[in-house]
Structure formats: C-alpha cells, structure tokens
Amino acid sequence: MEAYVYGVKRSLPAGFEDYFDRSATAIVSIDMHEGHLADSPDCPCPAPRAREIVAPINAFHRSARVLGVPIIHVRSVLRKSGVDDLNGIPSAWRATFPLYVGPISGADAHAIEGSRWTNFVTEVAEGDEIVETKKRLSAFYPTDLDFLLRNMRVTTLVLNGGFTDCCVLNTAFDASNRTYRVIVARDLARGTNEEMEDAALKMISLHLGLVMDSADILQAWSQRQSSPARMIE
Template identity: 65%
Template sequence: MRAFVYEKERELDARQFADYLDPATTAVISIDMHRGHLDDSPECPCPAPRARDVVAPIDAFHDEVRALGGRIVHVKSTLRPDGVDDIRGIPSAWRRTFPLHIGAIPNADAHAIEGSPWTEWVTRVEPGDMRVENKRRLSAFYPTDLDFLLRNQRITTVVLDGGFTDCCVLNTAFDANNHNYRVIVLRDLVRGTDPQLEAAALTMVSLHLGLVMESQDLLTQWRGAAQTSPFSL
C-alpha cells in the first residue's frame, strides 16, 4: 500500500495496517464543504478558495464510496442566528488571529449563521448520507454528536476530506485520535490555508495521528478488502 510519511511517498505493508483498512468499520468524514468557505464572492465570510478545486474530486470519491456501500458523514459549521455561541459570547479565536495574516474579512460576522446561504452545502449530499450540522468550533467532534453517531455504528476508522487541512481537518484528526479512532487523511482531497501549512499539517498527521493517503490508493485497498469484508454492520 502507498502512503506519505513526512511528505515522502512510501510503500507500506498493508498487513501492518489491516485495522485501518477495514471497510466494515470505516466512515468518511467530509468537513466544512459549504458556501461560507467556498463561495466565489467578496461576501464569502470565511473564504477558503484553495478548497474549491477539490469539490468535484470529493464528489467523485464519495460516489465511489457509496458504490462500495460505504458510510459518509458531512459535517458543517453552524451558529445560532443571534450569535450567542460565538460573536455575542466568547468569539472564536480565528476571528481575531486569522485577519492578522490575510487582512480584514468584511462579512466575517455572517459566517456559519444557521439558516443563511453560507451554510448551504457545495459538495453533493445524497439521501443515504449522514449529516452533522452543529459544529461550533474547529473540530468536527466539538460540540457535536459525531462521536455518538460513529460509536453507535461501531466505526473505528475515520477518513477525512475537506478543509482547512491546517485548521478543522487537523483539529478533527487530533480529536479523533484522542477518542481512539484510527485516522486516515486524504492528501488529494484536503486543502489548507497555503501549500506550506497544508504540508505541515499532513506531516503532523503522518507522524503522530494516522495515515496520509491518496484517495485512489485507499479505494484500491477497500476494493480488495470488500471482497471478504464488505461495508456493512
């Protein structure tokens, strides 16, 4: 099997990672692929323009996962309309620190407001997919019911795609690891703030949290495993 360790491509013995590659105990977690990050508009409240080019590849990957009978969980950020869990309470740290790097974000207060266009999915969500729609901070586990959803289906491995690699994906990978899930991050289906931070985040995952793989390499492993252990409870 092929994986990346410290950004270097390596051939690994799949038998050593059989527990990571079992499709029967796996779910794909797709993070924050909504208009609040991806809209091509000056009004976009928390722009992640580098992630726009993975929308179609993520949709294609998800279609292949569905064809294998796999489970997909779409996670997105939403905040109460009155702002009590963010800008009118204790604001998220990024609202003060991220603009130090990219400059003022004119419409930042509108980010993730429940019921607004900014929380509309950009990647395709099918009726059989699962959704977690109350992510308030950086990790998909906090303060959502994602852990309950996964444990109730006996999921032990999570595969992450979406954005930002160095922010919400990395935070989710750390939380998943701390909750004792096996972690795979799809190198070709995540995007970071910039190439340097993206590489740094993937390097940290590869050293401390789990496997960094390309989506087609993972699908190859799953197709082989599915012959004896299909994606089913």
C-alpha cells in the same frame, strides 16, 4: 498499500490492515459549504483553494457509496443570536486569522443558521448523514459526531475537506485521542496555503494516522472484493 510519511510516499508494512476494513469505516467531510467556498466578495470565511476539490470529493464519495462506505457531512452552524460566537466568547480565529489574510468583510455572517453560508457545495446523497452543530475547529466539538460514529460501529475515519491546517488537523487530533483510526485523503483536503497544508499533513502522518491519496484508499478497500474499485466521475 502506500501512504505519505513526512511527505514521502512509502509502502506500508504489515500491521495496518484494520485501517482498511470498510465495514468499520466512515468518511467525514468537513465544512464543504458556501461559507468557505462561495466565489463572492461577501464570503464570510473564504477558502478559495478548496474550490478545486469539490468535484474530486464528489467522485470519491460516489465510489465509496458503491462500496458501502458511509459519508458524514459536517458543517459549522451558529445560532442566529450570535451567542455561540460574536455575542458570546468569540472564536480565536476571528482575531488571529486576519493578522495574516487581512480584514474579512463578511466574517460576522459566518455559519449563521438559516443563511446561504451553511448550504453544502458538495453533493449530499440520500443515506448520507449530516452533523451540523460544529461551532469551533474540530468536527467533534460540540457535536454528536462521536455518538453517531459509535452507533454506526465505526472505528476508522477518512477525513477530507478544509482547512487542512485547521479543522481537518483538529478533527484528526480529536479522533486519534478518542482511539479512532485516522486516514486523511491528501488530495481531497486543502489548507490555508501549500506550506501550512504540507506541515499539517506531515504532523498527521507522524502522530495521528495515515495520509494517503484517495485513489490508493479506494484500491485498499477494493482488495476486499473480487474486482478493483474505480473512481466514478
């Protein structure tokens, strides 16, 4: 088994076996919906780099389902009244992120319930779970994700989605603080830019869990069955 430690791929020593127990693992896919991924000028919070991982995430999820690993899709959803954000206490990113990227013309529509922006772009299969009360950066806040995971007897999370340096990083911190084992699929997460993505993955690798390629995660899971797993296209 191999993982990235501060950006360098290394063989893992003994002691990480519990990270790869499929029976106690779930994949948490974060914010892969149109509010980030739509290729249109009115996209409320564009994450164009994440569009390239839609197909790879779908392929990884298909392979995981075959192995019996459950998928949990998390999306941001805000009340139509705006009380969760703009008409309550606005999210910090609304003030700070535009300082870097410039004005975001459709930002007021971000994650509004019932809008197209909350539609998933990645595949959601029968049997997958959905968590849709995420209103800030972490998939745990203020959602029922922890309740769901504990009822599923899950102790290890494999994270993918976006942004690596924002929602994925925040979720990894919250998961680790709740004593979950954390794995981030390096090739299935995208950040604000390559520099920020790299920094987030390095922090995760030192303090929160494992950073691995998705093919290596599948291979580690496959070692618990007779024939190797393969990515399903």
